[in-house]
Amino acid sequence: MATLGSIQQELVNMQSATAVNKAKEQAANGASQELDGDAFLMLMLEQLKNQDPMDPMDNSEMLAQQAQFTQLQELQELNESIATNNMIQQANSLVGKTVQIIDPNNTSRTITGLVTSANFSSGSATITVNGSEYPLGLVTAVTDGAPASSADVIANKKLSELNGAEGITDGYIYVTVQDKNYQRTHTDIKITGDMTVADLQKEIEKAGLKTSIQNGILTIEKGDNASISITQGKHNDSSAASNLVEKMQMFQSETGDLETAILDYNRTSTTGK
Numbered sequence: 001m002a003t004l005g006s007i008q009q010e011l012v013n014m015q016s017a018t019a020v021n022k023a024k025e026q027a028a029n030g031a032s033q034e035l036d037g038d039a040f041l042m043l044m045l046e047q048l049k050n051q052d053p054m055d056p057m058d059n060s061e062m063l064a065q066q067a068q069f070t071q072l073q074e075l076q077e078l079n080e081s082i083a084t085n086n087m088i089q090q091a092n093s094l095v096g097k098t099v100q101i102i103d104p105n106n107t108s109r110t111i112t113g114l115v116t117s118a119n120f121s122s123g124s125a126t127i128t129v130n131g132s133e134y135p136l137g138l139v140t141a142v143t144d145g146a147p148a149s150s151a152d153v154i155a156n157k158k159l160s161e162l163n164g165a166e167g168i169t170d171g172y173i174y175v176t177v178q179d180k181n182y183q184r185t186h187t188d189i190k191i192t193g194d195m196t197v198a199d200l201q202k203e204i205e206k207a208g209l210k211t212s213i214q215n216g217i218l219t220i221e222k223g224d225n226a227s228i229s230i231t232q233g234k235h236n237d238s239s240a241a242s243n244l245v246e247k248m249q250m251f252q253s254e255t256g257d258l259e260t261a262i263l264d265y266n267r268t269s270t271t272g273k
Helices: 004-029 037-049 060-094 151-155 197-206
Strands: 098-102 110-121 124-129 132-135 139-143 171-178 184-191 210-214 217-221 227-232 258-260
Touching: 060 110, 060 124, 098 124, 151 197, 151 210, 184 197, 197 210, 197 217, 227 258
Parallel strands: none
Antiparallel strands: 098 110, 098 139, 110 124, 124 132, 171 184, 171 227, 210 217, 217 258
């Protein structure tokens, strides 16, 4: 029959072996800042090791605490499992739908497109939109049906129907093109709320520029010119200005082309540049 002393010695030996293994693990992975089940057991064994043999401690309370600690860990693991399952269901439910997501490379703009797949790895979920993979947490809006960013859908929309472009006033804007010899040309364009995006494209192209729509963004291509800009009003006359430029978010792309924000639901703010 085992004596109290032999039991305590066995517990001490177990503690020493556990401590060595934990030390090796922490050296490899970095010390944990959390009190896990193993650490709790080691603490209990340390108390057993250093108890007064003439007045042995009552371990029932600590064992009860250990049981509660174990239940808490299991509850946390259950919550994590539920959260993971919910994330997987959410990602799967987006496949085939059109979403709006924050552009991770430019948080002032958003991207709209059809979700073609959901992907899962290491407890995280991503979705594929317009051929690129994005974290699920970047989604800001979900709609059904075909992508709102398709070029033909956008081209046939009236300017007054575009997201963020409500309340466009009739008037003029003008396009300034500066060639590589620093010669400038100015083209006045009359704007009405009934104009379609395709109408606007044609007018801009009359100014000698090429345009394209991709992923809901109208790009006015600089081509061989030195610079391009769009300004409200007629050239040298701002009294008959349309507020279209105020409704557009314009910025230079990496190639120096001018991109506008009114053609889709792809921007969340309107600033001029």
